[in-house]
Amino acid sequence: MNLETRDMIVKKLLDAQEAVRDFEMFSKHTKDEEVARAFKHFAEECGTQAHELQRLADKYRSN
Numbered sequence: 001m002n003l004e005t006r007d008m009i010v011k012k013l014l015d016a017q018e019a020v021r022d023f024e025m026f027s028k029h030t031k032d033e034e035v036a037r038a039f040k041h042f043a044e045e046c047g048t049q050a051h052e053l054q055r056l057a058d059k060y061r062s063n
Contacts, residue, residue: 006060009053016050019043 003011020043027039 006057009057009060013050013053013057016046016053019046020050 023039023043023046027036027043030036030039
């Protein structure tokens, strides 16, 4: 599999966005507050990664 740089960025962007959704959903479906807080934190971290990946994808789209 020979991926271009933009393809790699978009793939990881989609992975990060999915992780955000998963962690948010899981945080709402557990009764354990410690786990819920951890999942919310993980969602925020993945959101930060997704934001930066989106910025990079936009940069490559304009080139």
